[in-house]
Amino acid sequence: MKLQLIRHATLWLQYAGVNFLIDPMFSDAKVNPPIPNSTDDRRNPLVPLPFAIHDGFHPDAVLVTHLHRDHWDDAAAAALSKTTPILCQPDDDATIASFGFTSVTTINEILTFKDVTIIRTRGQHGTGDIGKKMGHVSGFVLKADGQPTLYIAGDTVWCDDVKQALDANRPNMIVVNAGGARFAAGDPITMDADDVVSLCRYAPYTKVVAVHMDTINHCLVTRVDLHSRLTAEGLLDQVAIPGDGDWV
DSSP states (O other): OEEEEEETTEEEEEETTEEEEESOOOOOTTOBOOOTTOSOOOOBSSSOOSSOOOTTOOOSEEEESOOSTTTSOHHHHHHSOTTSOEEEOTTOHHHHHTTTOSOEEEOSSEEEETTEEEEEEEOOSSSHHHHHHHOOOEEEEEEOTTSOOEEEOOSOOSSHHHHHHHHHHOOSEEEEEOSOBOOSSSSOSSOOHHHHHHHHHHOTTSEEEEESOSSSTTBOOOHHHHHHHHHHHTOGGGEEOOOTTOBO
């Protein structure tokens, strides 16, 4: 297994001979407005892609955790071949198909794609009324013979849904969307440093890869912030914090 952070939550995953693209956001830097009701007025994405997306970029499948614009955007939809298999959570298939994609499959609970078992997990994209307004989100657990178990948690805070996925699958690696994304009011809607620490304490057997930082204006926890906190907690050896373009 090899995992590359492209930018934010966009990942390139080589797993059991299959090339997966996860949550593609290909917009150029600063072409999109700030997230509404946030405390930072910088335009998104804050940084460019680490490399150009070219015509030879052909994943075997795309995994989409949900359809917020920082996980699936018009630029990605335009760049990808319309015959690319797209795997998504229930109720997102019609929207993805409206972009012209001809092979869109929902994962209700479990799906096998080219000998890779993909299990959909749930999460909480925030708490209270904000969490409800953010809508349904999913994560994915990937398993295959001879491969480590990988859990891509998606946009969620630390919650019972994540604990249940960890307990059921005991992944060798979990990718978490950190950054402590939040609005001007309310609690974080993705994991912050406290959540990552809680995850590490709960599941010391798993390697954590923290992404989803330094790219969108309402993600207030930076890589530097998280690195400092994990160092203070003695947990840095358990967590990788890749830069854009880095491989794990």
